[in-house]
Amino acid sequence: MSEQRRIRVLDPRLANQIAAGEVVERPASVVKELVENAIDAGSRRIEVELEAGGARLIRVRDDGGGIEEADLPLALSRHATSKIVSLEELEGVASLGFRGEALASISSVSRLELASNVDDDPTAGWRVVAEGRQMEPRVSPVPHPRGTSVTVRDLFFNTPARRKFLRTEKTEYGHVEEAFRRLALSRFDMAWTLRHNHKTVHQLPAADDPAGHERRVAALLGKTFLDNALHLDLSAGHLRLSGWVGLPTHSRAQADQQYFFVNGRVVRDRLVAHAIRQAYRDVLFHGRHPVFVLYLQLDPAVVDVNVHPTKHEVRFRDGRLVHDFLFSSLHRALAEARPGEGAGVET
Numbered sequence: 360m361s362e363q364r365r366i367r368v369l370d371p372r373l374a375n376q377i378a379a380g381e382v383v384e385r386p387a388s389v390v391k392e393l394v395e396n397a398i399d400a401g402s403r404r405i406e407v408e409l410e411a412g413g414a415r416l417i418r419v420r421d422d423g424g425g426i427e428e429a430d431l432p433l434a435l436s437r438h439a440t441s442k443i444v445s446l447e448e449l450e451g452v453a454s455l456g457f458r459g460e461a462l463a464s465i466s467s468v469s470r471l472e473l474a475s476n477v478d479d480d481p482t483a484g485w486r487v488v489a490e491g492r493q494m495e496p497r498v499s500p501v502p503h504p505r506g507t508s509v510t511v512r513d514l515f516f517n518t519p520a521r522r523k524f525l526r527t528e529k530t531e532y533g534h535v536e537e538a539f540r541r542l543a544l545s546r547f548d549m550a551w552t553l554r555h556n557h558k559t560v561h562q563l564p565a566a567d568d569p570a571g572h573e574r575r576v577a578a579l580l581g582k583t584f585l586d587n588a589l590h591l592d593l594s595a596g597h598l599r600l601s602g603w604v605g606l607p608t609h610s611r612a613q614a615d616q617q618y619f620f621v622n623g624r625v626v627r628d629r630l631v632a633h634a635i636r637q638a639y640r641d642v643l644f645h646g647r648h649p650v651f652v653l654y655l656q657l658d659p660a661v662v663d664v665n666v667h668p669t670k671h672e673v674r675f676r677d678g679r680l681v682h683d684f685l686f687s688s689l690h691r692a693l694a695e696a697r698p699g700e701g702a703g704v705e706t
């Protein structure tokens with residue numbers, strides 16, 4: 360007969376490994392979390408490096424503000440964040456992160472090294488290493504330029520059940536490249552590099568003019584996308600919608616090449632999807648999918664991003680208003696578009 364088990368508080372590392380299930384699904388989710396941290400740190404340049412689709416190595420380097428020596432071990436602990444201190448701040452949050460969970464989760468299921476420097480002196484860096492449940496929060500000096508590097512080796516080495524769910528190198532790499540594409544489309548003002556197995560796949564300079572933006576879109580989504588898309592930039596009240604929508608003549612069999620950003624954060628939202636589908640309803644053949652890269656900007660206070668740990672979902676305070684704005688903007692733009700016409704729509 361089994362003895363009744365007593366209730367105990369989980370060991371913190373085990374709690375992190377359980378929480379990791381929510382945010383760390385595969386190498387692509389690690390890349391997303393690390394790059395979002397680099398963006399939040401005010402970086403101008405981000406480099407992503409992978410080996411074996413990310414299963415062997417993921418490294419994200421940035422030139423952002425860095426982490427103070429004394430804060431390094433804290434950065435790896437759960438619910439430790441520099442981004443918000445109160446519920447009021449959460450309600451207007453502009454940073455991509457705020458839950459203080461990613462580094463704790465990732466380090467609990469990998470061999471992680473965090474190196475950083477807040478100084479312009481490149482010999483003045485510090486690093487901290489964590490390996491699965493054996494965390495060694497000892498900080499040691501390491502030369503590092505201003506900014507931060509996070510190296511994640513052997514993802515899921517200590518959670519074999521999860522490791523088994525990793526697909527082939529090619530598949531995992533594909534997911535990482537997709538995550539990279541979304542991130543690089545979210546910030547034209549930053550320079551990006553993606554390297555896989557020591558080969559440079561993408562090298563995207565910072566772009567601050569429309570031509571540069573289009574070069575980046577073409578580099579990430581292909582020239583065909585751009586040649587068959589309409590540029591738009593429309594505002595109504597505090598709402599602004601800009602980006603590129605594919606002409607109805609350039610639809611796809613699959614719902615890929617659909618990127619929608621809300622205040623710089625890529626989201627998958629039913630309300631947004633519905634508004635776009637409605638706008639294309641009369642101009643697209645049944646079963647075909649439109650392509651788009653769209654940016655919605657609105658007051659952060661009227662959108663809740665704390666709906667899901669991956670923050671892929673959002674909740675709009677006035678969903679109806681957002682839906683109608685999206686629908687009418689796109690509907691109008693598509694109605695005015697003549698096939699073969701590259702002209703944009705602006706207000």
Ligand code: ADP
Binds near residue numbers: 421435458
């Ligand atoms: P969150 O992003 O939700 O705050 P994370 O676990 O992702 O939580 O990161 C914890 C903290 O570590 C951040 O709040 C930030 O202070 C620091 N940090 C992480 N990555 C970086 C980075 N690339 N540059 C500067 N600080 C960082």
Ligand code: MG
Binds near residue numbers: 456462
């Ligand atoms: Mg984060």
